[in-house]
Amino acid sequence: MTIPPTEPHPDDWNDLTRRAQSHKRWFYGKQPKPVAEVMSQLIQRRGYAQVRNLGEWNDAWLAAAGEAFAAVTEVGQLRRGVLEVVAANSLVMQELGFEKERILQELKAARPDVGLKQLRFRVGKIG
Structure with missing residues (x-):
């Protein structure tokens, strides 16, 4: 007996x-x-991109501000187009204020891709 195929x-x-x-x-x-x-x-997880970016900022800062x-x-973080720079004391911060526009233009020329708009100086500990 054979079983008929069924659908x-x-x-x-x-x-x-x-x-x-x-x-x-x-699979x-x-x-x-x-x-x-x-x-x-x-x-991305280890933050190596930020370290590399900070190194590029340090090089640009050395060229723009001078030795x-x-x-x-010390160069800090870039937030919303504002680069934070930490100065050792208030005298240095005041001198940077006098040179701010020149330094800003040189930094913009050195790093045109980041959209730098302003510099902000503050007194803090240099590490």
Whole structure:
């Protein structure tokens, strides 16, 4: 006795499609990620981009302000176009105020891609 072939029920096809999609998501989710993606995540999580950016600012600051000011100042963070500079004492901060426009123009020329608008000086500990 032979069993006649039967057509599968339409719900069986839907279930098969759903399972295939689920398996595909699982399989491709386990694939290795590109090295470039992993490296960019690592750089972002560890903050290496900020360290590199700070080094570029230090170089630009040394060129714009000169060695005399660079020895007694430290470049801080850039927030909303305002670069913060920490001075060793109020006398240095006052002298920087006199040179502010010249330094600002030189920094803009050195780093035109960052959108520098203003300099802000404050007295603090130089580390």
